[in-house]
Amino acid sequence: MGWKRLAAVAVVSGLALLTVPATATAVGVKGIGHNASGLQPNATPGSEWHGSYVWQDKHVWCVQYALPAPDSNVGYKEGDALRTKAGKDLAPDIAANISYLLLRYSTTKSAEEAAALAHLLHSWTSAPDGAVRLDTTDPKFLAYDAAFYAARLPQPVLDAVARLKADAEANRGPWALSATAPKEPLVIGTESTWTVSLLKADKKGVTNAPIDFTLTDAKLADGSTSGKATTGPDGSPATIKLVATGPKPSIAAVADSPADRPVVHFPIQTENMQRMVTTGGEKKLKAAAAGQAKTAPGAVKITKIDSETKRAIAGVALRVTTKDQTSAAKKQDDTDLVGTDGKPLVLQTGPDGTVEVPDLRTPQEICLVEVAAPKGYEEFFDPKAPPAACGTLAAGQTLALELVNKPNKPVVPSTIPAGADGRTPVATASFDTQLRPGVMLGVGGLVLLGAALAGFLVWRRQ
Structure with a gap:
């Protein structure tokens, strides 16, 4: 349904509906609508007009047909x-039907809709009831003969009557406005989808309804912090794509809704003037989400x-x-990054000597501490002050760190390299176990000589 801001008043009967005032200074000008082809018996001339009047530059609907039109120079104040x-x-x-129709159709540009609105307002507020009769000659108590005028209004008006009545019964209030934040985690600088729903009394969505909204700690894609959204043609919620700019994004929504009951006003304070109802068929609904x-x-x-x-x-x-x-580092969901033992998580470098830790809360200072020395690097590893690399994580960035290990000192080899010609000759000791005759005689002579000297020394001592 098309929506416009309510900017008119509809004049209807109230507690007391009196005859034409003799002191009226001006007669309202007819707006848009249709004349019926006949006048109801005992009705004031001019009551065959079904449509709006221009009153103080506004279109109004006068359902008290005892008067030809509302006084165009007289203001009003709020009443019952x-x-x-x-x-x-x-x-x-x-009451809900009237409030809805005033909200939806009081600014219509259609003559058929204007006449249909007047006919429905007369039918609902001035039906025969007790002293209000069709056979009276007193306009104060004259009922509206809906069947009489239905037979004398153009068929397009009657078609509009059926359509407006069905529209009111399907979409009347009370309505309820609600706003919903996304369920998934919100990230500053990232777009997310929020929804605003406008539901009728039957819990079905209001179709094509405009909803104004303002944002806090958030903005639209174009940088603005306010705007207008519209519910779907099937009544589905309006969707708003916003970008969080702070830690507490929120939306405040406002929508027009039919009032529970229309409100009566008095054009002037005399006993001889009708009552009227204004755009009091409208009220503001508010909702928020954060x-x-x-x-x-x-x-x-x-x-x-x-x-x-390297x-x-x-x-x-x-x-x-x-x-x-x-202490354990924090993950993006603010939980501790720990292993199955409940202690800070321990990871191992892969074949390429690297390890990566994703999904960490930012900003946050992170350290990777060596747990034990790898083989070949034990000599320079101090368990009381193990090697570590630290840095500060930035939002959406990967922090690159490098951790260096010094290898153990080299061990002196058992062979001594020599030469510088590209080859590596090795000097070694030579051992020969073959027994040659000359060698054996030399050795025997030395043994005999040693024995003789030993005997001589013993003889001298004795």
């Missing part, structure tokens, strides 16, 4: 809830290398901690 010509409260469904937004998650990637060869070192155990190198 609209009642029937017999002085009774309107039935809740009738969420919590975080900065985009970050990641850290560390590379473990040999200080001398080659990657695989299989190195690293503990992921905060700045104090003891």
Whole structure:
């Protein structure tokens, strides 16, 4: 349904509906609508007009047909809830129908819709009831003969009557406005979809309804912080795509709704003037929704290398901690990054000497601490002050770190390299176990000589 801001008043009967005032200074000008082909018996001339009047530059609907038109020079003030010509409260469904039609059609440009609105307002507020009769000659108590005028209005008006009545019964209030934040986590600087629903009494959505909204800690794609959304042609919720700019994005929505009951006003304070109902068929509905937004998650990637060869070192155990190198780092969902033992998570470098930790809360200072020395690097590893690399994570960024290990000192070889010609000759000791005769005689002579000297020394001592 098309929607426009309500900017008119509809004049209807109230507790007391009197005869034409003799002091009226001006007669309202007919607006848009249709004349019936005949005048109801005992009705004031001019009552065959079904449509709007121009009153103070506004289109109004006067359902008190005892008067030819509302006084165009007289203002009004707020009064009581609209009642029937017999002085009774309107039935809740009738009051809701009137409020809805005033909200939806009071600014119509269609002559058929204007006439249909006048006919329905007369039918619902001035039906025969007790002293309000069709056979009276007193306009104060003359009922509206709906059947008489239905037979004398053009067929397009009657078609509009059926359509407006069905529209009112299907879409009348009370309405309820609600706003909903996305269920998924909100990230600052990232677009998310929020919804605003406008539901009728039957819990079905109001179709094509405009809804104004303002944003806090958020903006639209064009940078604005306010706008208008519209519910779907099937009554589906209006969707609003916004970008969080702070930690507490929120939306405040406002929509027009039919009032529970239309409100009566008095054009002037005399006993001889009709009552009227204004755009009091409208009321404002408000709704709000809020969420919590975080900065985009970050990641850290560390590379473990040999200080001398610059080659990657695989299989190195690293503990992921905060700045104090003891506490667990925080994940994007604000939980601790721990292993199955409940302690800060320990990871190992892969074949390329790297390990990456994603989905970390930002901003946050991260440290990767070596748990134990890899083989070949034990000599320079101090378990009381293990090697560590630290840095600060930025939103949506990957922090690159490097951790260097110094290899053990080289061990002196058992062979001594020699030469510089590209080959490596080795000097070794030579051992020969073959027994040659000359060698054997020499050795025997030495043994005999030794024995003789030993005997001589013993003889001298004795």
